[in-house]
Amino acid sequence: xxxxxxxxxxxxxxxxxxPAKLAEIVLGTAFAGLALFFVVGxxxxxxxxxxxxxxxxxxxLIVASVTLVxxxxxxxxxxVGEPSEDVEIGRPWSVLGMAATLxxxxxxxxxxxxxxxxxxxIALTMWCGGSRRPVFIAxxxxxxxxxxxxxxxxxxxxxxx
Amino acid sequence: xxxxxFLGFSNVLSPTVLIGLTGGTIIGYLIGAMPGLGPSLGVxxxxxxxxGVDPATAIVALIALYVAAEYGxxxxxxxxxxxxxxxxxxxxxxxxPLAQRGQAGAALNVSIIASGIGALLAAVMLMFTAVPLSEFxxxxxxxxYFALALFGLSLxxxxxxxxxxxxxxxxxxxxxxxTIGVDxxxxxxxxxxxxxxxxxxxxxxxxLGLYAISEVFYMIETASERPVTSVRVQxxxxxxxxxxxxxxxxxxxxxxxGYIIGVIPGAGASIASMVAYSEAKRSxxxxxxxGKGNLHGIAASESANxxxxxxxxxxxxxxxxxxxxxxxxxxxxxMIQGIEPGPLLFARNREIPYTISGSLIVSVPxxxxxxxxxxKLWARVADVPxxxxxxxxxxxxxxxxxxxxxxxxxxxxxxxxxxxxYALRKIEVPLAPIVLALVLGTIMETNFRRALLTSNGDYMIxxxxxxxxxxxxxxxxxxxxxxxSRLRATRCAPSKEASQ
Numbered sequence: 309x310x311x312x313x314x315x316x317x318x319x320x321x322x323x324x325x326x327p328a329k330l331a332e333i334v335l336g337t338a339f340a341g342l343a344l345f346f347v348v349g350x351x352x353x354x355x356x357x358x359x360x361x362x363x364x365x366x367x368x369l370i371v372a373s374v375t376l377v378x379x380x381x382x383x384x385x386x387x388v389g390e391p392s393e394d395v396e397i398g399r400p401w402s403v404l405g406m407a408a409t410l411x412x413x414x415x416x417x418x419x420x421x422x423x424x425x426x427x428x429x430i431a432l433t434m435w436c437g438g439s440r441r442p443v444f445i446a447x448x449x450x451x452x453x454x455x456x457x458x459x460x461x462x463x464x465x466x467x468x469x
Numbered sequence: 470x471x472x473x474x475f476l477g478f479s480n481v482l483s484p485t486v487l488i489g490l491t492g493g494t495i496i497g498y499l500i501g502a503m504p505g506l507g508p509s510l511g512v513x514x515x516x517x518x519x520x521g522v523d524p525a526t527a528i529v530a531l532i533a534l535y536v537a538a539e540y541g542x543x544x545x546x547x548x549x550x551x552x553x554x555x556x557x558x559x560x561x562x563x564x565x566p567l568a569q570r571g572q573a574g575a576a577l578n579v580s581i582i583a584s585g586i587g588a589l590l591a592a593v594m595l596m597f598t599a600v601p602l603s604e605f606x607x608x609x610x611x612x613x614y615f616a617l618a619l620f621g622l623s624l625x626x627x628x629x630x631x632x633x634x635x636x637x638x639x640x641x642x643x644x645x646x647x648t649i650g651v652d653x654x655x656x657x658x659x660x661x662x663x664x665x666x667x668x669x670x671x672x673x674x675x676x677l678g679l680y681a682i683s684e685v686f687y688m689i690e691t692a693s694e695r696p697v698t699s700v701r702v703q704x705x706x707x708x709x710x711x712x713x714x715x716x717x718x719x720x721x722x723x724x725x726x727g728y729i730i731g732v733i734p735g736a737g738a739s740i741a742s743m744v745a746y747s748e749a750k751r752s753x754x755x756x757x758x759x760g761k762g763n764l765h766g767i768a769a770s771e772s773a774n775x776x777x778x779x780x781x782x783x784x785x786x787x788x789x790x791x792x793x794x795x796x797x798x799x800x801x802x803x804m805i806q807g808i809e810p811g812p813l814l815f816a817r818n819r820e821i822p823y824t825i826s827g828s829l830i831v832s833v834p835x836x837x838x839x840x841x842x843x844x845k846l847w848a849r850v851a852d853v854p855x856x857x858x859x860x861x862x863x864x865x866x867x868x869x870x871x872x873x874x875x876x877x878x879x880x881x882x883x884x885x886x887x888x889x890x891y892a893l894r895k896i897e898v899p900l901a902p903i904v905l906a907l908v909l910g911t912i913m914e915t916n917f918r919r920a921l922l923t924s925n926g927d928y929m930i931x932x933x934x935x936x937x938x939x940x941x942x943x944x945x946x947x948x949x950x951x952x953x954s955r956l957r958a959t960r961c962a963p964s965k966e967a968s969q
Contacts, residue, residue: 360926364652371644378638398690437692437856
């Protein structure tokens with residue numbers, strides 16, 4: 309295979325390395341918060357009308373409580389269990405750029421319509437991915453829009469904004 | 470049964486279903502041949518294209534993609550020493566050494582034919598096992614269905630390759646998320662702060678977020694990595710029939726192994742190919758040649774991983790329980806089409822399971838033809854620039870999520886699930902248990918409450934039915950087996966060290 313013809317061989321940006329302990333504590337705490345929200349919500353649900361039925365709150369209460377316990381176990385795991393490998397994020401600025409592009413695309417669809425937004429989205433995503441050939445990017449963006457228009461617009465008749 | 474089979478085959482031979490079958494096969498090859506894009510992501514991405522298409526065509530296209538993607542993984546395994554799917558790892562061991570010796574064409578040819586034979590034999594086995602299984606399951610009541618859902622969820626232990634804690638966390642997170650929406654028993658909204666959430670979290674956007682959007686971020690992370698060097702594909706047709714004849718017992722045995730392992734929830738194509746490879750090596754007269762370019766190794770791995778796909782469809786069709794993560798996504802696709810998999814499927818929509826069985830058989834010659842005709846193209850698929858791939862996957866996901874309800878709300882759900890999926894993958898939390906829980910959670914809760922209603926709130930009802938108890942026991946064995954194996958391994962380790 310030839311080396312990537314469509315990509316510019318630019319130097320690899322420094323990766324971000326997050327200690328596994330920190331990543332598991334932060335995400336474990338975030339998910340514990342989410343589970344706690346469900347536990348509190350389940351406790352506030354009204355009881356069942358029938359004495360035989362456990363009611364709408366019992367199943368969510370059980371599963372959210374177990375999720376809460378497991379999320380807390382994730383927080384505590386780095387202190388008692390085997391250490392995990394550090395979390396590495398490659399090309400972090402490109403990943404952040406991709407996330408921003410995705411959010412902007414979703415916000416732009418209702419405002420400018422799906423097809424114009426898609427052209428800009430494909431171009432920006434390819435640029436975030438490291439592609440630097442404007443003609444190739446333009447062909448891909450137009451090709452993608454033509455493909456989606458054919459499949460979703462004409463064949464499936466999806467009413468896009 | 471013959472009448473139903475005839476109905477299935479006549480459905481498959483209708484023009485729209487044939488188009489779906491061919492399209493699914495070609496897309497499956499492309500997806501499977503791209504390292505990083507597995508059958509799960511492929512099926513999730515294809516679902517939006519099936520809205521408005523008749524159920525038989527949609528399901529046949531999705532299953533054709535699933536089968537072809539398992540084969541497509543062998544292409545990059547042979548030509549660039551990188552398995553396109555996890556199930557093709559064993560294929561690299563003999564495929565790449567052969568390719569380095571200039572025999573990539575022979576390796577690909579054997580993998581295509583062995584895959585085809587494996588899929589064909591397994592499709593026949595599916596027809597003869599799914600129907601009796603579904604007839605048996607017609608006796609099931611709510612306690613059995615609750616136990617069945619629990620049994621399906623128990624495969625979380627095998628889907629959690631690293632840590633069981635993380636797998637269980639993912640499963641319970643999925644079960645928590647599935648409680649969003651109107652309560653099926655009382656009609657009271659639960660955690661539904663917007664009317665769009667009354668029907669619960671939309672499944673397809675969740676799948677697209679978890680599998681596709683999280684993968685897009687990984688593609689962006691590695692987009693600047695230079696592609697690995699592949700070898701040229703020569704002599705695709707240069708394998709004499711005699712060679713296949715010599716491999717007949719390997720292919721037959723591996724197909725049987727693949728099907729049986731495929732039926733077991735969670736075991737799947739990856740384990741099937743490994744077990745079949747080990748068995749082929751063990752029973753070979755020349756075991757030392759395995760790993761150095763033995764065609765029997767490729768045949769064993771490929772026939773097993775392809776026969777595991779119909780195997781995974783047996784519990785899906787007959788019991789409504791997925792045999793693999795991709796099968797869980799297929800259940801979602803069936804539900805979108807208004808079809809509930811399980812024993813009643815054979816009574817209410819009998820054309821669906823028989824069309825699927827028929828399509829698996831018809832797809833074999835098609836898969837072999839497409840595989841051989843496009844071998845050089847599949848080998849070049851890994852050359853597609855990652856930035857383009859990331860853009861297309863993300864774009865189709867957003868548009869597909871919108872098309873699922875003609876609204877922006879599913880797109881927001883997809884973005885949120887994409888962020889959750891990416892974050893969880895970073896700390897090595899598996900995503901498959903979340904999908905499994907999203908599919909089985911409602912069945913579990915509904916039947917749990919239905920069972921209690923019929924018993925007037927007596928929890929002992931779950932211990933009175935023998936099938937329920939048997940399913941609980943199976944679930945416990947599947948769930949605890951990895952823990953027991955790990956404990957045995959840690960106990961054996963010090964004694965081995967002492968003996969050394």
